[in-house]
Amino acid sequence: MSEMTESDLSTDSYKHGSSGEGSFKKRLGIIATCVVGGSLVALYAVTGPFVAPALRKVCLPFVPATGTQLENVFSVLKGRSGSLVDIGSGDGRIVIAAAKRGFKAVGFELNPWLVWYSRYKAWREGVHHTTSFYISDLWKVSFSEYTNVVIFGVPQMMEQLEVKLQTELQSSAKVVACRFPFPTWTPNDVAGEGIDTVWVYNAKTFKLLIRNDKDSERQEVSLQ
Structure with a gap:
């Protein structure tokens, strides 16, 4: 070797x-x-x-409200009180801001992550006793008990939502639409400009449309 x-x-x-x-x-x-x-x-x-957008009947992506939008919303709700609901409440900033202004505020959101985050944020800011956040599809919720309604919607859903709110809301309610107006309702007030514009609708006004439509139907039937 x-x-x-x-x-x-x-x-x-x-x-x-x-x-x-x-x-x-x-x-x-x-x-x-x-x-x-x-x-x-x-x-x-x-x-x-x-x-990412939550899975909804109509796609409603999460886009946080700007500071200017918040100011516009609560400027048109000045002097109002009672209950407020944010339809598609996202990260909860509208609901939390409403609670700080004395409203009993509720948010409905289909995305559970955003709901959990909203609850934590409300607790951190000390308004968890006057806020509630629910994981729910807006089309499966009745809004009849709310006197103030805020919605950050998209054009594809506004016509359907018109019918729902017309049917469910009390005449004393007020609706604030952000980013996009309702297609057939005439706003009672408008605040802001551009993407921060908000349109205000009094339920008493748009519920008259239902009565007028019913009256027209009766007249048509009687003429036949």
């Missing part, structure tokens, strides 16, 4: 060292890839529910 020279031993050690170093780098690369991938998945899991 031939003896290994000092040169052979050095070469063999170098090969094993290089192999070990390469294996370590490979494992380190796999770990780094897993960490980055896991972080991206976690980030999507946390932020995805806040920015």
